[in-house]
Amino acid sequence: MNAAKRRAIFERLRAANPHPTTELDYATPFELLVAVVLSAQATDRSVNLATRKLYRVARTPQGMAKLGVDGLAPYISSIGLWRGKAKNVVALSQLLIERHGGEVPADRDALQALPGVGRKTANVVLNTAFGQPTIAVDTHIFRVANRTGLAPGRNVEEVEQRLEKFVPDEFRQDCHHWLILHGRYVCTARAPKCATCVIVDLCEYRHKNLPAPVAPPRAPGRGRREATPATSPAAKSGTAKIAIARSGTVKSAPAKRAPAKRAPKGR
Ligand code: SF4
Numbered sequence: 001m002n003a004a005k006r007r008a009i010f011e012r013l014r015a016a017n018p019h020p021t022t023e024l025d026y027a028t029p030f031e032l033l034v035a036v037v038l039s040a041q042a043t044d045r046s047v048n049l050a051t052r053k054l055y056r057v058a059r060t061p062q063g064m065a066k067l068g069v070d071g072l073a074p075y076i077s078s079i080g081l082w083r084g085k086a087k088n089v090v091a092l093s094q095l096l097i098e099r100h101g102g103e104v105p106a107d108r109d110a111l112q113a114l115p116g117v118g119r120k121t122a123n124v125v126l127n128t129a130f131g132q133p134t135i136a137v138d139t140h141i142f143r144v145a146n147r148t149g150l151a152p153g154r155n156v157e158e159v160e161q162r163l164e165k166f167v168p169d170e171f172r173q174d175c176h177h178w179l180i181l182h183g184r185y186v187c188t189a190r191a192p193k194c195a196t197c198v199i200v201d202l203c204e205y206r207h208k209n210l211p212a213p214v215a216p217p218r219a220p221g222r223g224r225r226e227a228t229p230a231t232s233p234a235a236k237s238g239t240a241k242i243a244i245a246r247s248g249t250v251k252s253a254p255a256k257r258a259p260a261k262r263a264p265k266g267r
Helices: 003-016 029-038 044-057 061-076 082-100 108-112 119-128 139-148 156-166 169-185
Strands: 242-244 250-252
Touching (some): 003 169, 029 061, 044 061, 119 169
Antiparallel strands (some): 242 250
């Protein structure tokens, strides 16, 4: 895909959603960090339902550490992989108190040193809480980047590197949210909504989910010849044949002419 097309894609996504943001509910960097850790292999909706109650009783590293794994468990037990996540949230809260004065650091290495925080989570926190132009690649962004041809790659690291390289600066800050929302609601894994997609003419996916084109009506007396009717003299004489062309279209072969009858002489 060329640079002009990439720019056009982001211009369209921006026009459709000028201020994209995360669908996770949060009020502070710590709440966002916990929500992103909880969201691994879970929906934002299920995380929001859990954190709505959790943040009423614990919304700081101190509060979360005090709650402990057993105290946290009832709030997040509806979320997949909750046991491991509960341990990580309590452990990262303790580390934030010990190493960072209870604050979430705006630094990739420091974030990735926390339990349960990988590159993707660090990228989301840096981008959304601290306004850094990082691009976290999740399953949705991986799919959209590959399908469209925007930044194809064999794994999330490759896609992230190519997005970093190819996305123009002015779109870098919101790129993550535009692509994730596009993948979540339009360019879905099964049955992408290509017919209503705002970048359908720019996307290079070869298997777009579009209705089959309807053939234009033919003007009477023009176009392909009809097969010779079975009642015609040629058909009766057995000379009409149907040939199937390579393209799969059916064509009528020219019928052999029956020899013309001569009128008897002398009449
Ligand atoms: S046209 Fe289809 S495949 Fe391409 S980005 Fe849009 S929804 Fe995805």
